[in-house]
Amino acid sequence: MNEMTARETAPEMVTTTTKETELIEKSREVYDEEEKGEKILPRQKHVAVLEAKSLPGIISAYLNYPDAAEKDVKKWERSYQKLSPAHKALLPHYPMKFQNLRRCISTNSHFILNMLQAFDPSLDLSKHMGKGKTGVLSIEELQRTEVYDHSLKNHSVDTRINNKTCEFDGSQLNHDHVSFSSHDLLDSSLQTHVPLVDVDKVRWVLRNIVRDWGAEGQTTRDECYKPILEELDSLFPDRQKDSTPPACLVPGAGLGRLALEISCLGMQGRIKSFRSVGNEFSYYMMICSSFILNYTQVPDEWTVYPWIYTNCNSLSENDQLRPISFPNIHPASAGVTEGFSMCCGDFLEVFNESSQAGMWDAVVTCFFIDTTRNMIEYIETISKVVKDGGVWINLGPLCYHFADIPGLENEMSIELSLEDVKRVASHYGFEIEKERTIDTTYCANPRSMQKNRYYSVFWRMRKKKCAI
Numbered sequence: 001m002n003e004m005t006a007r008e009t010a011p012e013m014v015t016t017t018t019k020e021t022e023l024i025e026k027s028r029e030v031y032d033e034e035e036k037g038e039k040i041l042p043r044q045k046h047v048a049v050l051e052a053k054s055l056p057g058i059i060s061a062y063l064n065y066p067d068a069a070e071k072d073v074k075k076w077e078r079s080y081q082k083l084s085p086a087h088k089a090l091l092p093h094y095p096m097k098f099q100n101l102r103r104c105i106s107t108n109s110h111f112i113l114n115m116l117q118a119f120d121p122s123l124d125l126s127k128h129m130g131k132g133k134t135g136v137l138s139i140e141e142l143q144r145t146e147v148y149d150h151s152l153k154n155h156s157v158d159t160r161i162n163n164k165t166c167e168f169d170g171s172q173l174n175h176d177h178v179s180f181s182s183h184d185l186l187d188s189s190l191q192t193h194v195p196l197v198d199v200d201k202v203r204w205v206l207r208n209i210v211r212d213w214g215a216e217g218q219t220t221r222d223e224c225y226k227p228i229l230e231e232l233d234s235l236f237p238d239r240q241k242d243s244t245p246p247a248c249l250v251p252g253a254g255l256g257r258l259a260l261e262i263s264c265l266g267m268q269g270r271i272k273s274f275r276s277v278g279n280e281f282s283y284y285m286m287i288c289s290s291f292i293l294n295y296t297q298v299p300d301e302w303t304v305y306p307w308i309y310t311n312c313n314s315l316s317e318n319d320q321l322r323p324i325s326f327p328n329i330h331p332a333s334a335g336v337t338e339g340f341s342m343c344c345g346d347f348l349e350v351f352n353e354s355s356q357a358g359m360w361d362a363v364v365t366c367f368f369i370d371t372t373r374n375m376i377e378y379i380e381t382i383s384k385v386v387k388d389g390g391v392w393i394n395l396g397p398l399c400y401h402f403a404d405i406p407g408l409e410n411e412m413s414i415e416l417s418l419e420d421v422k423r424v425a426s427h428y429g430f431e432i433e434k435e436r437t438i439d440t441t442y443c444a445n446p447r448s449m450q451k452n453r454y455y456s457v458f459w460r461m462r463k464k465k466c467a468i
Contacts, residue, residue, distance in 0.1 A: 058283050059123075061198035062112050068199040069105045072309065073098055093317070100321055104305035107323075108206065111302050115291040201284045205255075206306040207443045208285070212257035213292055213327040216446060223440040224395055225258050227458055228364055231393050231434075232274065233265055235362070235460075245275050245339060246361035249385065251347040251378075252368030253278025256289040260331060262364065263340035274362075275339030279347055286344045293331045293342070300325035313449035322447075348377055351385050358387045367396040367442055367456075369421075374414045376424055383428035383463060392430060392461045395438065397454040418457055430461035 080094050088094075116123055211217040236246050250259040259278030266273050280286050296302070303323045314320045343350060363382050372378050382392055398421070402413040416424065422432065437455045444451040 055283060057194075057198065058287070059116060061194050061202050061284075062116055062287075064194040064199065065112055065202050066105055066109045068194070068202075069108070069309070070102070073101050073105070076311065097317055097321075101308055104308045104321060104323075108304050111304055112202075114302075115288060118291050118295045119287050201282075203306075203309055204443075205284050205288050206304050208255050209288070209292075209304060209326055210306050210324050211443050212255040214324045215328040216324055218328070219446065220441050220444070221257065223438065224366055224442075224456075225261060227438060228258070228366060228393055228395060229261055229265055231460055232262060232362060232364070235391060236274070239266075239273070245273060247275045247339075247359065248277070248362045248364060249351070249360045250276065250278045250364045250366075251351075251382075252365065252371060253280045253342065254285050254289070256280075256293055256342055258364070258366055259342065260293070260334065260336060260340060264335045273335075277340075278342045279350060280342065280344060281346050283344070286342070289342060292327055296327055296330060296332075299328060299330050302326055307445050307448075315447055315449060319447040348372075348381055352381050357384050358390075360385045360390060361387055362391045362393060365392070365394045365396070369394060369396060370398050370400045373402050373412050375416055375421065376414065379421070379424050379428055379430075383425075383430065386463045388463055390463050391433075392425075392463070393459070394461075395440070395458045396456050398457075399454075425461060429463050431464055432459055432461050434458075434460040 077098055080088070080091070080098075083091070211220050232248065239245055248262050250262065253259045256278050259276045262274050263276035264273060278289075280289070303325050305321060305323055307320055307322065311320065363386050365378075365382075369375055369378055386392060398416070398418060400413060400415045402408065402411065403415050405411075405413075425432075436458050438458050440454050440456045441451060442454065444453075
């Protein structure tokens with residue numbers, strides 16, 4: 001995808017096509033139920049309400065970020081202070097390193113506050129912008145140090161509508177069943193009881209920014225996304241002749257880059273591209289992807305420091321403290337089609353209705369199918385939504401997120417071998433047309449002395465007549 005110049009004007013808001021709108025409206029969460037007057041299944045409504053009720057905790061986890069990060073810095077400082085004077089003398093740069101870490105934390109916090117303000121303009125974040133007891137620099141102090149040159153942006157709803165890149169379904173806070181005020185979302189009691197796992201989710205989002213939207217993540221994107229894009233492009237060479245472009249669903253879309261790339265595929269050559277819908281369950285991811293897709297004005301507008309959370313396996317202090325600018329492209333100027341959108345919710349709940357059966361020409365899964373307790377449900381649902389003759393393209397390992405988690409010994413986790421996965425896929429009507437192994441990483445720090453590499457399976461399966 002060619003990068004566009006910073007001065008180019010963003011296109012008008014991208015909307016879905018009529019056929020796609022009908023699909024998405026069926027899967028829309030309860031946020032829009034009052035406006036659209038639609039009914040959803042009781043179980044789906046229950047799941048949507050539970051997801052929405054988690055929003056205060058998610059907002060609190062984001063707002064707790066500087067305090068949690070400051071605790072790490074103080075822990076490292078205490079360890080340093082326990083050194084003998086002779087040993088301290090060997091590390092004279094450490095006090096400055098701790099100060100630099102705090103500047104990095106402040107820059108990350110600045111981005112988070114802008115992101116949250118855009119997500120819900122009614123949030124009063126003023127008390128989170130000053131210097132608190134953590135010792136982290138305030139935005140004003142940070143700007144005086146010339147670490148970061150942005151002022152806090154207050155994007156109103158009116159100013160963002162006309163240049164919105166991606167339509168988000170199920171992304172509003174207030175609706176008929178669950179309603180939150182600014183006070184609810186900024187409840188200080190929640191912010192003082194943020195579980196460590198939620199703190200890690202915020203840090204995970206920052207690392208995913210590198211993977212999807214940083215120039216440094218290009219190698220990972222080439223490993224994981226490029227084979228998928230090339231496969232789609234070759235599978236639908238005559239899409240220019242079709243009255244409607246092929247529809248591609250991307251479950252587990254994360255921060256949205258792959259779904260956006262699919263929407264743009266072939267646009268440089270003036271070839272009609274795909275209607276691309278990304279589906280993501282995590283509100284942590286959706287809040288961030290919405291901000292990047294709909295609010296960034298120019299390439300490399302924002303800066304974060306995603307690698308500051310560990311001192312292990314660093315080749316140098318500069319590697320640990322290096323900044324990552326993003327997005328490396330301006331999403332609104334990247335050639336996205338009007339069929340590009342993101343849909344929030346559990347894949348099994350959102351796309352398991354009869355109205356969605358056989359509605360997708362392609363389903364793309366990238367590092368996704370092992371994120372469930374029962375992969376058979378995933379395969380069954382993918383088989384339902386793919387048209388007869390449609391394709392399922394997959395890339396990723398079989399790590400199984402719920403395997404061997406302490407405290408969850410009594411919870412279900414079905415961990416299939418690749419041989420079993422292919423056997424189940426065959427049962428649900430899929431035939432393997434192409435299969436190979438690709439050496440990949442996932443959110444790895446390219447300058448770390450330790451990297452996890454996966455021998456990911458890549459396949460293209462085509463759906464024949466359903467086996468059941």
